[in-house]
Structures are given as C-alpha cells and as structure tokens.
Amino acid sequence: LKGSLLAMTADHHSVVGEIKSLTLPDNTRLWLNTASAIDIRYSDQRREIALLAGDILIETAADARPFFVTTAQGHLQALGTRFSVAQEPDATTLTVYQHAVEVSAKYASAARRVNAGYHLRFNADGQGDMLPNQQNDADWSHGVLQADNMPLGEVVEKLSRYRHGYLACQPAIADLRVMGTFPLTDTDMALNMLAQAFPVRIQRRFPWWVTVEPR
Numbered sequence: 001l002k003g004s005l006l007a008m009t010a011d012h013h014s015v016v017g018e019i020k021s022l023t024l025p026d027n028t029r030l031w032l033n034t035a036s037a038i039d040i041r042y043s044d045q046r047r048e049i050a051l052l053a054g055d056i057l058i059e060t061a062a063d064a065r066p067f068f069v070t071t072a073q074g075h076l077q078a079l080g081t082r083f084s085v086a087q088e089p090d091a092t093t094l095t096v097y098q099h100a101v102e103v104s105a106k107y108a109s110a111a112r113r114v115n116a117g118y119h120l121r122f123n124a125d126g127q128g129d130m131l132p133n134q135q136n137d138a139d140w141s142h143g144v145l146q147a148d149n150m151p152l153g154e155v156v157e158k159l160s161r162y163r164h165g166y167l168a169c170q171p172a173i174a175d176l177r178v179m180g181t182f183p184l185t186d187t188d189m190a191l192n193m194l195a196q197a198f199p200v201r202i203q204r205r206f207p208w209w210v211t212v213e214p215r
Contacts, residue, residue: 010037011038012038012040013032013038014034014036015035016161017163017185017187024047026063028059029059030049031058031138035053035161036056037054039052047068049069050069050070051087053087054087055086055093055140057140057141059082060080060082069085072124073092073122074104076102076103076104079113082096082099082137083095083096083097091128092121093119094114094121095119096114097116097133097138099116100116101113105122105126107125108126114130118132119131134148135148144183144184145190147182148179151177152174152175152177152178152212153171153174153175156168159182159184159190165206166210167210168212195215200212200215
C-alpha cells in the first residue's frame with residue numbers, strides 16, 4: 001500500500017510490467033523500469049531526479065547545470081554520462097555505462113567516483129564493493145532480459161518483477177545455467193521459452209501462482 005501511494009503522488013511512475021521512456025525538459029532521456037517512481041526537481045541552479053522506488057536508466061543531455069540523482073542512501077552526480085540507478089530496500093546500486101558518476105553517500109565523509117564499466121552497490125555509510133559490469137547496457141530498457149550463464153533462479157526472480165502474483169523457481173533447479181534473450185513485457189512467453197530450451201516445466205496452479213519445476 002505504501003508503495004502504491006508513493007507512486008500515485010510521484011511526478012512519474014510505471015506500473016508492474018511497464019517500461020516507460022521520458023524526455024525531460026533539458027532533453028535528458030530517462031527510462032523507468034517496472035514498478036518505479038520518480039520526482040523531477042529542476043531549478044535554475046541544478047537538475048535533480050529523486051528516485052523513490054524501482055530503477056531508472058538516464059542519458060544526460062549537455063547543460064550548464066549539474067545533474068543529480070538522489071536515493072535513500074545518498075546522491076549521485078552525473079559527469080556527462082549514461083547510467084542506471086536502482087533503489088533497493090537498504091541500498092542503492094549504480095551502474096555506469098558511459099563516462100563517470102560521483103557518489104556521495106548520506107553518512108560518508110568522502111565521495112567515490114564510479115567509471116564506465118563498473119557498478120557500485122552502497123549503503124548510507126558509503127560501504128560497498130565496486131565491481132566490473134557484466135553487461136554493456138541496461139537490457140531491460142529494451143524490454144528484454146539477456147541471460148549469459150545466469151542461474152535459473154535469478155532469471156525467474158527477475159521475471160517475477162514484471163508480473164502480478166507469485167512466480168518462483170524450485171531450489172532443485174535454481175542453479176541451472178541459462179543463456180538466451182527473454183521478453184520482459186510478456187513473461188508467459190518468456191516462461192514458455194525456458195520450458196522449451198531447458199529441462200524444466202511451468203506449473204500454473206492459478207493464473208497468479210506459477211512455479212518453475214524440474215521436468
């Protein structure tokens with residue numbers, strides 16, 4: 001309920017299963033992933049996006065004003081870049097695809113710079129590991145899930161974000177490695193593709209209760 005009320009009062013939001021693209025007043029391009037919400041706070045001095053829920057992909061436009069994204073854990077300053085930000089329950093994940101982003105966590109004494117090709121998951125104290133990206137871009141912005149040797153359990157967990165109800169993978173097959181490209185806007189098709197390509201079956205007990213099981 002809290003998330004629903006938050007989305008209703010946000011400047012822009014997406015519903016479950018929706019991927020939305022926006023062009024902001026300065027020609028910055030922004031994509032909202034499923035079940036995401038933002039507020040836009042532009043002034044004469046700065047450009048700021050408040051990420052309230054979910055995740056976003058941003059491609060900043062050139063402008064004399066600095067560009068920031070704020071989350072529950074701190075704020076991020078874009079240094080002329082393309083990057084994604086995910087708001088998690090207790091952390092923020094930043095992934096940089098072009099140029100760099102400077103991260104100032106809420107309670108950290110120093111900022112951290114994240115360059116293209118890296119991602120950082122950090123808490124309000126600024127703690128978190130910086131690791132190389134496994135992908136060159138945010139595949140979800142194109143409406144697909146690109147699995148490259150991804151565990152089946154992770155694939156199913158990602159698909160579950162794009163549908164209502166319960167979707168889970170049985171632990172016995174959760175470590176099965178998956179390769180392929182799956183549509184996020186049609187999760188039933190994605191599940192059928194898994195069943196055709198791998199030794200699994202899709203058990204639909206109800207339209208809203210689905211499990212992935214060994215064949």
